Amino acid sequence: MAVPALKIDGAEVLLDAWPEPAGEAGWARAVRARAARRLAERGAPVRRDEYWKFTDPTSLTAEPALPAALLADDEKPMLDGADQLRVVFLDGVLAPGESDALAMEGVEIRPLAEVLATDITWARELFGALEERGQVPVDRPLAALNTARATEGLAIRVTGRAPRPVHLVYRRSRPEAEALVRHLVRLEAGADLTLLESGPAAARFNSVTEVEVAAGAAFHHVRTQGRDHERRAATALFARLGEKSLLKSFTLTVNGRLTRNEHVVEFTGDEAVAHVAGACVGDGEFHHDDTVFITHDALACESRQVFKKVLRGAATGVFQGKILVKPGAQKTDGYQISQALLLDETSQFLAKPELEIYADDVVCSHGSTSGAVDEDALFYLTSRGIPRRSAEELLVLAFLDQAIAEVEDPGLGDELRERLAAWLERRRQ
Amino acid sequence: MLEISNLHVKLEEEDKAILKGVDLAVKAGEVHAIMGPNGSGKSTLSYVLAGREGYEVTDGTATLEGRDLLGLEPEERAALGLFLAFQYPVEIPGVGNMTFLRTALNAQRKARGQEELNPAAFLKLVREKAKSLHIDAEMLKRPVNVGFSGGEKKRNEILQMAVLEPRMCILDETDSGLDVDAMKLVADGVNALRGPDRAFLVITHYQRLLDHIVPDVVHIMADGRIVASGGPELALEVEMNGYADILKSVA
Incomplete structure (x- = not known):
């Protein structure tokens, strides 16, 4: 079927809004070109797309981004602690002066631009790879844009047990600043890392993280998205899990005009575990969308999706969660629950749980509720x-x-x- | 302590009168029992006194130590010293029993202008009260009433009563669903709280609870009114002959 001109034109607008990265290695340029082509061909998201029908993407794609007032925040920073490696991004740009030195035992950590300018095998294997896999069967155009254009972010390789969490702190200084941030995380066999993220990042934030979790490794991810009322964010976490590995990702969202958090998780090794969870609290002009796609392509893996939303004052919550069990992925244990607590009559919760199962010896269940106190x-x-x-x-x-x-x-x-x-x-x- | 006069109550949603002129006076230090057949309005009386929504008072008054109860929110009634032990204690997943108790106690203290209890003092208080009710630390840690057996739920009600130290305690069919041992434990907990400054209104369907919590006065309720009052012997009469004879004699 022909892609509508509206989508094609929209993709062009998105790609033109950000400069083509310069000075990168040939392999990185090739990945970027492929992503740009994919976006150009498949088009920008529109409301008529199946996975955008509950969330209008217009304000995520229209240029320029709408400004968002800065929150006068007098609270102590979230997820803060002495014993962590803090990396600050100011308006989406790495701020070395405010960050700790990018060095920690058992962890290689570098600015993204640095690894894309050189030839580092693990980065070459990861950058754009999981995002590209995640484009099938569902288009993720904003993630493709990120691959094509993002130059800010970190590349983190963990070879042992990281002694401290890495904390990405997103600060804002300009109400109109937009940000495109990309992180690569590779956990080698048996490695262990906790990644914290906090703050609103930008008026409009496009964030993609690709995480490769090798056999027996564990990746813990805890994120809070700031309390700026007018900010918009589209984030995506792509993860691939090896044998007996673990992924745990939790996101807390309080305020924000529009949030779309995608998780795309693929089990490729047996007996791995992935838990993806989120809690959000919104009042008034608040639209929060969790879109999750979990692919079981290995034996005896366990996936959990746990999403809770508290909504008031015409706020909207969206959950689109899918579990795909491929042929042969026996002993899969998949579960998802999405629930909304509606504190008044005007707020709404839209849920679309999906199970698609091609193996006969699996346990998969889902539940979705919305109700008052x-x-x-x-x-x-x-x-x-x-x-x-x-x-x-x-x-x-x-x-x-x-x-x-x-x-x-x-x-x-x-x-x-x-x-x-x-x-x-x-x-x- | 508790004065109820000519209380008329109907359901808010439908035009159905439940209480049709209840008169009752409970003095400090006394234990009164209300017995009566199903549907006589016993539980409604307890809910109306505690302030549950869904009922409309069409006539009459209810006061606690001279203060009008009926215009107050449930939490204000609690702060005045009213306590209802529920027939069916509500399970509240996600709220820890200790958090619940501490929040409740401190909210009441605050409402009365008393200082809030610090965590250490609170812990000591609860442990002490819990021990006599055979409530272990594990049960205190669990979410409110979640996964509790019938007996555990009722003991938890009495624990709350012991910690909150209300002046006027209403027990709504606290004996329902309890075996003899559990009932004795609950009764002991209630008896330990009896004193000259505190009064009890024990609502029950059967006489057996009153063997353990011996009342000063027994009332029989039928069709929304108190139709007979007397000493403990009235409860025994019900036990022997059922409600029919009494209801016939007052008809």
């Missing part, structure tokens, strides 16, 4: 003297907890819980 629980709490608003907050936190519980580090989990409680309380006052 449980009045029985509310009465029980208030009858014990807890004021109604506090009781409602307790129930909101309880609702989100199943997703937060996916964060393995108890300290991080508790920090997320405390922050959420404080924000909810502050809004009450």
